Amino acid sequence: MAQLWHGLGMLTLFDIPLDYPPGFLYFPGFISEKEETSLVETIAALELHTFMFQGYAAKRKTASFGFDYSFKDKHLKKGRPIPETFSWLIEKVARAAQVSPEEVLELLVTEYPPGAVINWHRDAPPFNMVAGISLLSDCSFRLRPHEEKRPLFSFPVERRSLYIMAGEARALWQHSIAPVQQLRYSITLRTVKNSEND
Ligand SMILES: O=C(O)CCC(=O)C(=O)O
Ligand SMILES: [Fe+2]
Numbered sequence: 001m002a003q004l005w006h007g008l009g010m011l012t013l014f015d016i017p018l019d020y021p022p023g024f025l026y027f028p029g030f031i032s033e034k035e036e037t038s039l040v041e042t043i044a045a046l047e048l049h050t051f052m053f054q055g056y057a058a059k060r061k062t063a064s065f066g067f068d069y070s071f072k073d074k075h076l077k078k079g080r081p082i083p084e085t086f087s088w089l090i091e092k093v094a095r096a097a098q099v100s101p102e103e104v105l106e107l108l109v110t111e112y113p114p115g116a117v118i119n120w121h122r123d124a125p126p127f128n129m130v131a132g133i134s135l136l137s138d139c140s141f142r143l144r145p146h147e148e149k150r151p152l153f154s155f156p157v158e159r160r161s162l163y164i165m166a167g168e169a170r171a172l173w174q175h176s177i178a179p180v181q182q183l184r185y186s187i188t189l190r191t192v193k194n195s196e197n198d
Contacts, residue, residue: 021143023167027096030162031089036135042085043135043185048111059116066106067192069124076126076192082107086187093131093189097164104131108188112139112180120176122146127190129166134159135185140178143169154178 020026031039048061053071065086068079082090086107094101106127110118120142123130134157141157144150157163157177165175 021145021169021173023165023169023171024143024173025096025164025166026157027162027164028158029160030096031092031133031160033160035089036160039089039133039187040135040185042083043109043111043187046083046109048109051110058118059113060118061111063109064106065108066104067126069126071124074125076124079106089133089187090189093133093162096162097129097131097166099129099191103191104189105192106188106190108190110186110188112177112184112186114182115179116184117179118175118177120144120149120174122174123165123170123190126193128170128193129164129191130170131162131164131189132157133162133187133189135187137180137182137184139180139184142176142178143173146172146174159184 043063046063048063051058051060051062065080065082067076069076087101090104090107091101094104112118136159138156138158140154141163142152142154144152165173
């Protein structure tokens with residue numbers, strides 16, 4: 001499997017090399033065109049729902065499996081089983097993330113129509129590692145430290161790529177996605193912290 005780690009030497013607008021925060025890994029071309037098509041077909045058969053947050057409807061739609069995080073109760077609830085059709089992807093991502101596939105307990109599909117965003121956030125506390133696969137279009141991914149809200153950097157996350165946020169990148173940094181230009185799907189895979197999984 002050809003995997004390129006873009007952890008070092010990212011270039012900014014001014015060609016100043018910047019490092020991703022520790023724990024952020026990027027694998028361009030992680031899945032093939034054929035695998036992308038097959039995932040898009042799998043997603044087409046799912047029922048996606050408008051994502052609601054604190055009473056507001058976001059432009060994006062989601063379908064969640066394995067565990068659902070309730071923003072109201074701030075707790076994880078057991079969800080629908082993850083469809084078998086995603087098993088190969090979970091195995092492939094687990095290998096890249098150096099976790100066991102059994103630890104990947106949550107799968108979230110998100111649809112971003114043109115203009116949709118995801119605002120600055122850290123993923124919900126019960127989740128541990130976060131992995132994202134991008135389908136159909138590239139996006140502009142942004143990271144900034146949680147404590148210091150000034151936008152720090154923005155970089156392309158390409159279709160068919162995988163990013164992983166673990167350690168510091170997951171715990172101490174926020175991420176967001178600028179309005180997408182074209183329809184984009186993402187598949188987010190997450191492990192769960194031990195205490196939440198008893
Ligand atoms: O679409 C993505 O790649 C990001 C999704 C995300 O950050 C989330 O659902 O928490
Ligand atoms: Fe997130």
